[in-house]
Amino acid sequence: MKGKIINESTGEGIAGATITLSPTVGTSSDSLGNFSIPTTLPFPIQLKVNALGFRESFSILRNSQHINVYLEETDNLIETIEISRKRKYSNRNNPAVELIDQVIKHKAQNRLSGIDKIQFDQYNKIKFGFVNPRPIFKNNMGQIKFFFQNIDSTSFPGKELLTVYQEENLAKAYSQKNPANQKKIVYRQEKTEFDKRYVNNPNIESYINYLFQEVDVYDESIFIINKLLLSPIADNAKIYYKYYIIDTLVQDNKSYIKLAFEPRNPEDLLFRGTINISMDEHFAVKEARLKMDQQANLNWVNQLDINLNYQPHENGRLVLVKSQAKIIFGVGKSDAVFGERIAVNSKYDLQSEIPNTVFQGAPLEYKLEPDNQRYTDFKRPIALSSTELKTYQNVDSLNNTKAFKRLLSVGYLIGQGYHNLGAFELGPLEYAYSFNELEGNRIRLGGRTTDALSDKVYFEGYAAYGTKDETLKYFLRSAVSLNGSSVSTFPAHYLEGLIQSDVFEPGKGIGFKKGDSFFESFRSNKPFKFLETEAFRLRHVIEFGNHVSFTTGFTHQRRAAAGDLQLLSSAAPHSPIDPIVTSDAHVTFRWAPNEKFYYRNLTRSTIVEKYPVFTVQYNKGIPNFLDANYGFDALRAMVSKRLFMNQLGFADITLSGGKIWGTLPYPLLEMPNVKDEFDRHEVDFDLMRSMEFAADQFAKFSFIHQAQGYFFNKIPLFKRLKLREIWGTQLFYGQLSDRNNPYLSDEVVEFDKDENGTPYTQIIGKKPYWEASAGIDNILNVLRVEYVRRLNYTDLPNVNKDRIRVSLNLNF
Incomplete structure (x- = not known):
């Protein structure tokens, strides 16, 4: 005898249903709801079917033909649990x-x-x-109303x-x-x-x-x-x-x-x-x-x-x-x-x-x-x-509808900041206008190519102009696939080149997005010291299926002081130095086991899961090559990982460190609180001023714990608000060798000073810089409020000891 047990509401087979013909004859349905049961019992036979979450069913079989049994869903089992809660619960003798x-x-x-x-x-x-899409969509959406008429009323x-x-x-x-x-x-x-x-x-x-x-x-x-x-x-x-x-x-x-x-x-x-x-x-x-x-x-x-x-x-x-x-x-x-x-x-x-x-x-x-x-x-x-x-x-038909294409175009401009022109798209919108102390109003026109041109060759670039400094800036980057696949498809293998002329905060790396968007114009620690930078770079990137990647490259940069920044020789305090020119080769090893990501062209965002990310980078400065006036060696390493802590939520941990060998002006040393466009695992500091510390050997640590309401859930009244706890700490420890200390060496650059003669840049002491934060997340489901406190080095000039940080944070 064969048959199938079917969910009356959805039409799907029910797995694990119990089918019995007698106290000793029975079986269960497979993953698709099918069953087969041998029997020698005379007909008619009563078939009894039980399945968790469904009403019990009885059927009378007149012969051995295939039978479909339809079961009705019920919530009675959950009600049974509720009744059992009335007695005192105990783990003992249970x-x-x-x-x-x-x-x-x-x-x-x-x-x-x-x-x-x-x-x-x-x-x-x-x-x-x-x-439950609104009826208006089924009848009043013009060319695309057909899409809203394909309704499923059986699955739920x-x-x-x-x-x-x-x-x-x-x-x-x-x-x-x-x-x-x-x-x-x-x-x-x-x-x-x-x-x-x-x-x-x-x-x-x-x-x-x-x-x-x-x-x-x-x-x-x-x-x-x-x-x-x-x-x-x-x-x-x-x-x-x-x-x-x-x-x-x-x-x-x-x-x-x-x-x-x-x-x-x-x-x-x-x-x-x-x-x-x-x-x-x-x-x-x-x-x-x-x-x-x-x-x-x-x-x-x-x-x-x-x-x-x-x-x-x-x-x-x-x-x-x-x-x-x-x-x-x-x-x-x-x-x-x-x-x-x-x-x-x-x-x-x-x-x-x-x-x-x-x-x-x-x-x-x-x-x-x-x-x-x-x-x-x-x-x-x-x-x-x-x-x-x-x-x-329906989705294929929708893509060919003009009204839907217009809707997508507007949504893409709002959501991604780009306007698509086919083989090329303009953007990003948030970088079209910004302002700062050096450039005044900055107007920028940029864009990038799309797959409509080619997925094996990629271009992006911009031209920008400051109304105050009246100077044109530009950027152009291109990548060419070397494995016959898209330059963005993992595992990628491509050759990249870029050229850029722009102004940067000291310590910031070159790139298409350099942190000067419209929204960054309103930040509290606005920069007023800049480096006019001219640069070009060649890179070779190869990724392997085990998520190991190697990047090799060469970068040439020429930097000159701009804005309020002065680069004065430590040997002659009133003598400006020549522009800083460097030529360096680098190799980067990265391992991110089981990494998944979102991407658009060459920009990738890691989907943060439980797996760690390891990075090691070595740079070799080549003196006298292309007029480079500094030689150096630099080694940096980083590891980051998300710890899932079951009921205690999760914590993000990042540890990085490095050492720089050579005699260098401090803008070429490690200055924390400057993010790299491509490094999404870097340690960031809230209350550290730009250019506040410089070091040639350093370590950084960050720990951010989101407890997901574990403690607030135990507090009456609080638990109704579904609030969540968040706290964290960031550390920076660095040392500056005598050869790079402008107070001890006459071969480097003086730390720049304010109008009172106080240096903006400091040498960190025996204790690491330390700041901490604690806050409440999920306020009204969308807000996060944190108190950030600088725990030491509070006697330095022009520093904020604490602040309240309010941000939007949307999460399930």
């Missing part, structure tokens, strides 16, 4: 807690990561879109869904324990793609896949929508959860106990729901249903459901065969946006050897089959609905 102890004890042998070698097939489907009962982004992948997944390696090769893919002139489709794919990562109840915490929610079977889960036994089940002649759990403190980032646990020597999870608690300290999340189903492999181990995560975002009781991810795993192989060549290259690779065509109905374990199939066609 059989539910004893059972969880066994589950935790046996996690290592049950989770797949404990197996030496694994390979399996995986199907992924991700959807993202709007909930009682809600209408309009899918905007949809992605499907068929992949082969591999992992091994020793040495630890993971690999996924995607060989079929379909996804919606908007006009790439205005929409960075790879970034959308990266961001949505980042928010909706694969989940497993055996992980200590489940990462979803940029948050860590503690698993109900985490090692320390008993501290945060309460447990109740609510039912026993028999599936495939095996017994399971259904266990309910709920948070001890509903405001913490925890789940409530049920798990089914095998009653044998393994104590493995058969099924898990996780729901976000409505009181949890999360923003804009009205509903979060995760369903996980595990089925026995031929070796008896329970393996994850289906996971589904559904999220509805909104404000208050109003739903706005939804997201859904379904992953189906099949054809597990836990014994075969995996060739070492499989793990070469990036952990995620796309090797699409030649016949990978749009709308091809490849072998999906879950058939697409009619609205899902139409989503692909």
Whole structure:
């Protein structure tokens, strides 16, 4: 006898349903809801079906033909949990807690990561879109109203869904324990793609896949929508959860106990729901249903459901065969946006050897089959609905609609600051106008090429003019691919050259965006000392699939004092020195294991996850080459990492240091608080003045901890406001050798002075510079307020000892 158990609301198969014909004859449905059960019982036969979260069903079979059984969803199980809360809860002599102890004890042998070698097939489907779009969009959007009429009313009962982004992948997944390696090769893919002139489709794919990562109840915490929610079977889960036994089940002649759990403190980032646990020597999870608690300290999340189903492999181990995560975002009781991810795993192989060549290259690779065509109905374990199939066609039609193109153009200008002209785009808008003490009003016209010109050759540049100094500035950079692929596609391999003539704050590196946007014009520590800089640079960049990259290059710069800056010889205090000319070669090694990023052309932003980033750079100054008047050696190293601390939130740690050999004017030494355009892991200081310290050997440290409301959630009244704690500290320690100390050496440059004769630049003492901050995040869901305090060197002139920093911070 064969059949299928189907969700009446969605039409999808129900995994793990229990089907019984008699007390001794029964089975359970597979990951797609299918079942098969042999029987010699005479007809008619009564078929009983149970599934977690659904009403019990009875059917009378007249013959052995295929049968479909439709089950109605119910929330009664959650109500049972609520009733059990009425009695006093205790971990002592509690059989539910004893059972969880066994589950935790046996996690290592049950989770797949404990197996030496694994390979399996995986199907992924991700959807993202709007909930209950207003009727006005269906009837009053002119040429694009057809897009708003493709409504799905079955996936989320009682809600209408309009899918905007949809992605499907068929992949082969591999992992091994020793040495630890993971690999996924995607060989079929379909996804919606908007006009790439205005929409960075790879970034959308990266961001949505980042928010909706694969989940497993055996992980200590489940990462979803940029948050860590503690698993109900985490090692320390008993501290945060309460447990109740609510039912026993028999599936495939095996017994399971259904266990309910709920948070001890509903405001913490925890789940409530049920798990089914095998009653044998393994104590493995058969099924898990996780729901976000409505009181949890999360923003804009009205509903979060995760369903996980595990089925026995031929070796008896329970393996994850289906996971589904559904999220509805909104404000208050109003739903706005939804997201859904379904992953189906099949054809597990836990014994075969995996060739070492499989793990070469990036952990995620796309090797699409030649016949990978749009709308091809490849072998999906879950058939697409009619609205899902139409989503692909509608997005393609939308891209060809003039009204939609105009809408994207305006959105791109507002969001990215560029106006697309086809092969070239003007921008960024925020740099078109700014002002400073040297240039007065600065007008800048710039832009960059797009893929419409070429994805293997890239140009960007600008011309700028200051109304006060009446000087023209310019910048031009170009990159040419050396591997036949896009200059921005990872792993990249390209040759880059740039030329620039502009004014900079001392210590700031050359680049397209040099920190002088319109908004930077209003900062409190405005610069008034500048270096007129003329520079050119050649670089060779090569990246490898293991996220190791090497950059080699040569840079020539000529710097002259501008504004209030004076470069006077330490040997003759009233004698200006010649312009500072340097020619240096450099090599940079960078390793960022498992790094993911958003990118646009040559600009990349790392998606910060748990993996560290290591960088080592060596510079060699070549004297007398192209009139260079200084020789030096410089070595710098940096490591940064995000620590995920389960219920305590996360912390970002950065440590960097370096040493410079040679006799140099202080603008060529290390001056903290100056950011590099390409270094997004640098330590920044809030209360340190520009040019305040100089050193030729140094160390910097930063620690920023966001506790995500862990402490405030325990305080009455506070926890209702969903406030979150944030604190941090930054340190700088540096030393200046005698040869570079203008008070001891007559071969360098005097520290510049103010009108009172006080030097702007200082030599740091025996104690490191130290500042700290503490604040409250998530005020009204959007504001962060921090108090920043300078903890030492407060007696130096013209320094701020503290400040209040208010900023917008949007986060879930």
